[in-house]
Amino acid sequence: MQVLFRSRHPQAQALRELAERRVRFVLRRLAWLVPRADVQFSDLNGPRGGVDKRCQIELRTDGQGPVVVTSVAQDWRTALDLALARAARFLLRLRSRGAAPRRLPRAAAELSL
Numbered sequence: 001m002q003v004l005f006r007s008r009h010p011q012a013q014a015l016r017e018l019a020e021r022r023v024r025f026v027l028r029r030l031a032w033l034v035p036r037a038d039v040q041f042s043d044l045n046g047p048r049g050g051v052d053k054r055c056q057i058e059l060r061t062d063g064q065g066p067v068v069v070t071s072v073a074q075d076w077r078t079a080l081d082l083a084l085a086r087a088a089r090f091l092l093r094l095r096s097r098g099a100a101p102r103r104l105p106r107a108a109a110e111l112s113l
Contacts, residue, residue: 001031004038012041012053015076023057026084030091036060041076055079057087064094 003020007013019039027034037059044052053076059067067090071082 001027001034002036004036005040006038007041009041009043012043012076015041015080018077019080022080022084026088027059027091030088030095033061033064033091033095034059035062039080041079044072053079055083057083059087059091061091061094067091067094 001024003023005016005019007016019041023037023039024031027037037057040056040058042054042056044054051072051074053074054070054072055076056068056070059069061067067087069083069087069090071079071086073079073082
């Protein structure tokens with residue numbers, strides 16, 4: 001899996017290796033589904049502080065189109081972890097939708113007999 005990292009903020013640049021390792025670790029079982037991940041950090045309101053650290057992750061999936069997940073938190077690490085958790089849940093749900101056909105409710109199955 002190819003992981004691309006973008007940020008203009010100097011503190012976020014220090015997290016480049018951590019972000020790449022976390023993305024690879026969280027998506028390790030779904031790496032066959034995601035050939036490329038773009039991670040982007042931004043500070044929404046500059047030096048004023050507050051809940052303003054944004055992490056946006058764009059996952060390029062094979063056959064399903066791009067998946068974009070964003071989270072905002074107090075610090076960079078929390079924003080990254082929240083976005084990765086949301087992305088992993090979405091990918092698992094996407095995979096389970098396509099893997100098995102949905103079952104008919106019991107009443108509908110009995111009617112078709």
